[in-house]
Amino acid sequence: MDEITCKLLVIGAGPGGYTCAIRAGQFGIDTVIVEAGKPGGTCLNIGCIPSKALIHAADTYDTVARAAEGSHPLGISTAKPSLDFGKTIAWKDGIVRRLNGGVAGLLQRAGVRYLTGRAAFRDGKTMAVETTDGNRLIHAESIVIATGSEPIELPSIPFGGCVISSTEALALAEVPGKLVIVGGGYIGLELGTAFAKLGAAVTVVEAAPQILPQYDGDLSAPVARRLRARGVVVLTDAKALAANGGALTIETADGGQAATEADKILITVGRKPATSGFGLERLDLDINGPFIAIDDRCRTSMRGVFAIGDVTGEPMLAHRAMAQGEMVAEIVAGRRRAWDRVSIPAICFTDPEIVSVGLSPKEADRSSFAVKTELFPFRANGRALTLDREDGFIRTVVRADNHLLLGIQGVGAGIAELSAAFSLALEMGARLEDIALTIHAHPTQSEAFHEAALKSLGHAIHI
Amino acid sequence: MAERVVKLPDVGEGIAEAELVEWQVKVGDIVREDAVLGAVMTDKATVEIPSPVEGRIIWLAGKVGDVLAIGSDFVRLDVDGKGASPVEAIAPAARATSPSLRKADRAAGTALAPAVEAADRAPPLQPLATPPRREGERPLAAPAVRLRAREAGIDLRALRGSGPAGRITHDDLDAHLAQNSVSAAATPYRAKATVEDIKITGLRRKIAERMSIASSRIPHITYVEEVDVTALEDLRGKLNGQQRPGKPKLTLLPFLMRAMVHAIAEQPILNAHFDDEAGIVHRHAGVHIGIATQTPAGLMVPVVRHAEARDIWSCAAEMARITEAARNGTATRDELTGSTITITSLGVLGGLATTPIINHPEVAIIGVNRIAIRPHWDGTAFVPRKMMNLSSSFDHRVIDGFDAAQFVQRIKTQLETPAMIFIDA
Numbered sequence: 001m002d003e004i005t006c007k008l009l010v011i012g013a014g015p016g017g018y019t020c021a022i023r024a025g026q027f028g029i030d031t032v033i034v035e036a037g038k039p040g041g042t043c044l045n046i047g048c049i050p051s052k053a054l055i056h057a058a059d060t061y062d063t064v065a066r067a068a069e070g071s072h073p074l075g076i077s078t079a080k081p082s083l084d085f086g087k088t089i090a091w092k093d094g095i096v097r098r099l100n101g102g103v104a105g106l107l108q109r110a111g112v113r114y115l116t117g118r119a120a121f122r123d124g125k126t127m128a129v130e131t132t133d134g135n136r137l138i139h140a141e142s143i144v145i146a147t148g149s150e151p152i153e154l155p156s157i158p159f160g161g162c163v164i165s166s167t168e169a170l171a172l173a174e175v176p177g178k179l180v181i182v183g184g185g186y187i188g189l190e191l192g193t194a195f196a197k198l199g200a201a202v203t204v205v206e207a208a209p210q211i212l213p214q215y216d217g218d219l220s221a222p223v224a225r226r227l228r229a230r231g232v233v234v235l236t237d238a239k240a241l242a243a244n245g246g247a248l249t250i251e252t253a254d255g256g257q258a259a260t261e262a263d264k265i266l267i268t269v270g271r272k273p274a275t276s277g278f279g280l281e282r283l284d285l286d287i288n289g290p291f292i293a294i295d296d297r298c299r300t301s302m303r304g305v306f307a308i309g310d311v312t313g314e315p316m317l318a319h320r321a322m323a324q325g326e327m328v329a330e331i332v333a334g335r336r337r338a339w340d341r342v343s344i345p346a347i348c349f350t351d352p353e354i355v356s357v358g359l360s361p362k363e364a365d366r367s368s369f370a371v372k373t374e375l376f377p378f379r380a381n382g383r384a385l386t387l388d389r390e391d392g393f394i395r396t397v398v399r400a401d402n403h404l405l406l407g408i409q410g411v412g413a414g415i416a417e418l419s420a421a422f423s424l425a426l427e428m429g430a431r432l433e434d435i436a437l438t439i440h441a442h443p444t445q446s447e448a449f450h451e452a453a454l455k456s457l458g459h460a461i462h463i
Numbered sequence: 464m465a466e467r468v469v470k471l472p473d474v475g476e477g478i479a480e481a482e483l484v485e486w487q488v489k490v491g492d493i494v495r496e497d498a499v500l501g502a503v504m505t506d507k508a509t510v511e512i513p514s515p516v517e518g519r520i521i522w523l524a525g526k527v528g529d530v531l532a533i534g535s536d537f538v539r540l541d542v543d544g545k546g547a548s549p550v551e552a553i554a555p556a557a558r559a560t561s562p563s564l565r566k567a568d569r570a571a572g573t574a575l576a577p578a579v580e581a582a583d584r585a586p587p588l589q590p591l592a593t594p595p596r597r598e599g600e601r602p603l604a605a606p607a608v609r610l611r612a613r614e615a616g617i618d619l620r621a622l623r624g625s626g627p628a629g630r631i632t633h634d635d636l637d638a639h640l641a642q643n644s645v646s647a648a649a650t651p652y653r654a655k656a657t658v659e660d661i662k663i664t665g666l667r668r669k670i671a672e673r674m675s676i677a678s679s680r681i682p683h684i685t686y687v688e689e690v691d692v693t694a695l696e697d698l699r700g701k702l703n704g705q706q707r708p709g710k711p712k713l714t715l716l717p718f719l720m721r722a723m724v725h726a727i728a729e730q731p732i733l734n735a736h737f738d739d740e741a742g743i744v745h746r747h748a749g750v751h752i753g754i755a756t757q758t759p760a761g762l763m764v765p766v767v768r769h770a771e772a773r774d775i776w777s778c779a780a781e782m783a784r785i786t787e788a789a790r791n792g793t794a795t796r797d798e799l800t801g802s803t804i805t806i807t808s809l810g811v812l813g814g815l816a817t818t819p820i821i822n823h824p825e826v827a828i829i830g831v832n833r834i835a836i837r838p839h840w841d842g843t844a845f846v847p848r849k850m851m852n853l854s855s856s857f858d859h860r861v862i863d864g865f866d867a868a869q870f871v872q873r874i875k876t877q878l879e880t881p882a883m884i885f886i887d888a
Binding site: 338341427433 | 603604605613629
């Protein structure tokens, strides 16, 4: 068996792992990264990127389809569009391929050695890797576990046949006629909305009393309204019991049972950390529920072993993993670093989009100081009207005594890009006055943020 | 809206002003009749001011620490609009404060509360002050500042931010680094550069004023003498051992008080007030002994009145009562004023000798130091004796050193032969 010695070994080339490896390479650290699949991890291959491509394709198709219905408010009409879904998927795959190549190139340029294969711990300093051209034994001073997460399978409705996870949903050969989605979280609704726009009859089965249970009702309501208008059937307080052939048996809110026909049943009930299959049990690391326990430097309970990304807990978001990966590389390079980020933005690419940064009103209320919450609706925003999308709002959550922004949330068409302004405000420690005294370009949806701040100060102009 | 003004009542005879020590209400609160609005302090007594009517607070006279004139407006109440919606009621005032809100932004460089100017007596509705961070609260700083601090090994929790909302700026960090040029990282001990501003208010301010007056105006002479209290301690032990019901436990101080009464009978000039402006010494017939007492709020001097008319048990009981009252804050103004001579004792912390400050305008203070067993030469051998020092200060303008010494010797003689305490001349 070939033996490799390096300073840093990264397990998993997802957003956390590859960022960590590239940053380490920039420091001149002798780094090896091991990945069983393709570079980019869940995010790039079967998550964020392909789903956003599909959502964009669905939006574009939907715009044309609405125009074909003949009642388009903008006065546009056209013949009924047709969809070559195979081509759509090929376009999406092209983007993924390009980014796969991009990540591999960046790693190479940073001087990182890339190994394709499955790694398994021998001990806290050694891993064995099975590659296509033989096995390797890697000795490393530091190891970063960045193995990510995988979809949770329902024991009563195992994957296989027409029961699929998000991975398969992003690689379907055709748009399913009837799509039933179990789990009304952000993954299920993002995909469900896209398929509904592409022409599928979509039913969402959610066990909680509302869809998007991690958000408050104010934020999820515009999404629910839009789903209804789109003809998506949303069953809340409903439990998926079993799949038989082309139907899903559901226990409804009133306790009765119903069967829903389905060409495909998409299970999106959450994700779990990928902690098995690579000999993690040999290290006997401290755990935090299903996750690997880490401290504020992403150190596990074993010296020299770090963990980053989804495997370390919520929120399971690529940008959190990337920030952690960067930090760990700098720590390995001898820099003094610790996790002190104020906020990790979360975006739900539904229609409309939901952005949440910092504390929600409910979370802020748990603090010891008085909190003030104020929102500005897009129906009073000129740009929103010109986009024919006046649904949604921007909301600020501040400390009443010194006006420090604690959280910013919003729901509205295409407002994901506003998250940068929100995150910057929180990270810089902005107060309402800072936002109020910053000129926000007109006409843009960002003015709603400005106006929400003014409103919280008691002097909104446009409402 | 009917407005009712509550004026600061005359809370003590002959007092022109009082210091505001506490607000129990804030603007917007609904108060019932007789509910306490706040408290003011005069001399050493704190007086609570109740509301004469039911209503909603719309204005407060100032902030804690302000000195208010007797008869000036204390609180303004809206007495019939109390049911009105708070939004409606607050709106005009909010307009009135928005200019000062901007002002607060600019003035936020000072970490202290930017007080609403006394001249513009608008109700301070939105305190935009930057109070020091509370324990456990995360320091506020931009990412670049956090990174610099981390690399320099500086814990931002040790810094106070000068920016809005207490934000720590690059300048704050530069200033901190300049003050602590020695790398803090090399040692586990951190240099601390923060300065906490503590406003001296209430009782502490009174104590400071009185100490300044006493120390600057009175030329003190301090006389320290050693007293053999072996016999007195034996007697005290026996008396306390008898456990008679209804009798208080005796400390050394009641014996000292009675000894002082006898000594004062010989030298009445020591039991006096010196009015230096009028050039008059007021010699008091009644011996009112102040007992310097450490309380949670600070030093207080409750008074045992007419010690000349009390026996040892009565002295003990009264002293226990008034010092307890002072400690739990229930002492009245009368119980805290009018002493003619003072005793100061720190008990087991009494030390070897002290230089007591006279309780102005008195002319003498007797300080009691710790009792310790020391070797004493009895003429043939060293014997262990319970010894205690008395450190006493006198106003040298009216008390000569000879008189001071004679007074202390008279007390010493009685304490060393305790039977004399119980024999009246």
